[in-house]
Amino acid sequence: MGFADDHLIPLVDEGLGNSAYLLDLGDGRALAIDAGRDLRALRTAAGRRGLTVAFAADTHLHADFLSGAVQLAHEDGATVLASAAGHRAFPHQALADRDEVDLGGLVLRALSTPGHTDEHLSFLLLDGARELGIFTGGSLIVNSAARTDLLGPERTGELARAQYRSLRRLAELPDQTAVWPTHGAGSFCSAPPGTERTSTIGAEKRANPLLAVPDEDAFVEALLASLGTYPAYFDRLGELNRRGPAPLTAQPLLPALAAAEVRTLMADGGRAVDVRPAADYAAGHVPGSLSIPLRGRFATWLGWLLPDTAPLVFVMGEDQDPSEIVRQAYKIGYERLAGRLTGGMNAWLADGNPQATTAFVTADRAAGRPYLDVRQEAEFAAGHVPGSVHIELGVLEAAAADVPAGPVVACGHGERAMTAASLLERAGRTDIAVLDGGPADYAAAHGRRLVQGAGGRRP
Structure with missing residues (x-):
């Protein structure tokens, strides 16, 4: 031909x-x-x-x-x-x-x-x-x-x-x-x-x-x-x-789990992943859960921040598709998917369980806090807030003890920053705020100019 x-x-x-x-x-x-x-x-x-x-x-x-x-x-x-x-x-x-x-x-x-x-x-x-x-x-x-x-x-x-x-x-x-x-x-x-x-x-x-x-x-x-x-x-x-990955003979499912089952799974070493938008996670989430909003980059951060050996349970919004979670997880070899919380956060609270919240602030409300930038090195070098602390999200869990007190955590828009905050909260931090926006928003709100170059301030 x-x-x-x-x-x-x-x-x-x-x-x-x-x-x-x-x-x-x-x-x-x-x-x-x-x-x-x-x-x-x-x-x-x-x-x-x-x-x-x-x-x-x-x-x-x-x-x-x-x-x-x-x-x-x-x-x-x-x-x-x-x-x-x-x-x-x-x-x-x-x-x-x-x-x-x-x-x-x-x-x-x-x-x-x-x-x-x-x-x-x-x-x-x-x-x-x-x-x-x-x-x-x-x-x-x-x-x-x-x-x-x-x-x-x-x-x-x-x-x-x-x-x-x-x-x-x-x-x-x-x-x-x-x-x-x-x-x-x-x-x-x-x-x-x-x-x-x-x-x-x-x-x-x-x-x-x-x-x-x-x-x-x-x-x-x-x-x-x-x-x-x-x-x-x-x-x-x-x-x-x-x-060679084993051929799939049917589309894997994400079973529905009651709040009590989720609580037991987490107590036994399972991990809860909240896939809702960052603002929803901030308003109320399962304590100890990891925020990874369901979007194109979901698989990347799932595979970067969680082991493939722990059973995973997911907290979803009503309009989110469980099959999308399964497909993204399976394409990087994450198959220990225990299920999803039936009824979401409403069911969690109705069962008498506590929730945690995270401050999600606009740039004008972030004054006076150390600025923690969790973007990749190339993004940081292209333009960052002067004096910011730079620790990439991928290594943040290991460096949690080095994060300064009371930071506002930021990325480009807020999704990765909320993931970072959830990691820090899991490590015991309660003084975290997340920037709803990025460095340009912060600089504009505080009359500052972004600077370029690598080597941001480390704690």
Whole structure:
């Protein structure tokens, strides 16, 4: 078949900052690239065209989501395509450098591009001798390259040097070759901010700063300097993907639990997660519960702040969908979902249980309090309140003892700040207020200007 632009369908997970791809092969079959376990968008796209997934290719052992390849093999009979060097423990077609797969007119050629992981492959899509595009996974991404520290600090420098060589190899492709990365803006796998998720080899050669460095040492220095923190669950998921997540035979449910059952579960080591908006949590919540509002980033913070070994119970609002909680939890391997509080906070209070509240204040009411900024380092460096204390949300629980007395906790809008406050309250703090807004709101209310640069005041 000939290739047309509409044969390739990007499937963007805005919450994780990633793109999967569905390639219509023109004969009722499709190729899926880096599909996640949440297959809703893929199924919708395939259904519109009457496609069955014949091939499911993974560029690498993903750290940020569970692969959907095993599920596609189970449901559609798809052949899983993956690196032989990944030693996956489930049936797959193991590929080495320059191995090719006939897709029925088009050809997929594996190119070894280690760096993000040591078994990483990129997949070059060929129509005869013409290079149509390359699925680069976590190798070359728009204006950057994916992080190289996921296999531990002792491997970071070595993998950064491998990433340098991989990007140079990809840059040898013709300038018009399309670049289809997996990691994009919003991914903790080190994609820079921006709106573009695809590119071309020529555009990257012109604009990607990592392709403009003079040598390998400069590349390593630049790449490692760009690495921020990443969610704790990243350290576990690569091995789960190597073993292969068990296929789901039915949509998992979130059982309804009475208040007494929730109380017993928490007493036995379970954790309560309140997924309501920040303002609702502030007005009244189960003592000891963790606030993670249900939104695109829900899975990221669930996996960053909670272990995957504790049973979880959820406090929801009346208009929230329990199936969305399940899908987001399952896509990062969190399956110990005990249930949800039936009737929400009204039922909790009707059963005679106490509630806690958190001060949620506008900028004009935050004067006189130390300003605790819990955003990521790059966000903080881009503009912060002068004199603010900076402790990222991901490390706050371990640093709770260092938080100054009576702070107003802030992020960009209030969601992460409420999560931070819930962590501090769980640690015994009762003097916390949360800013309803962000640094620009605070600066405007107090006649101050934001300052740029890293290295905010630490306690």
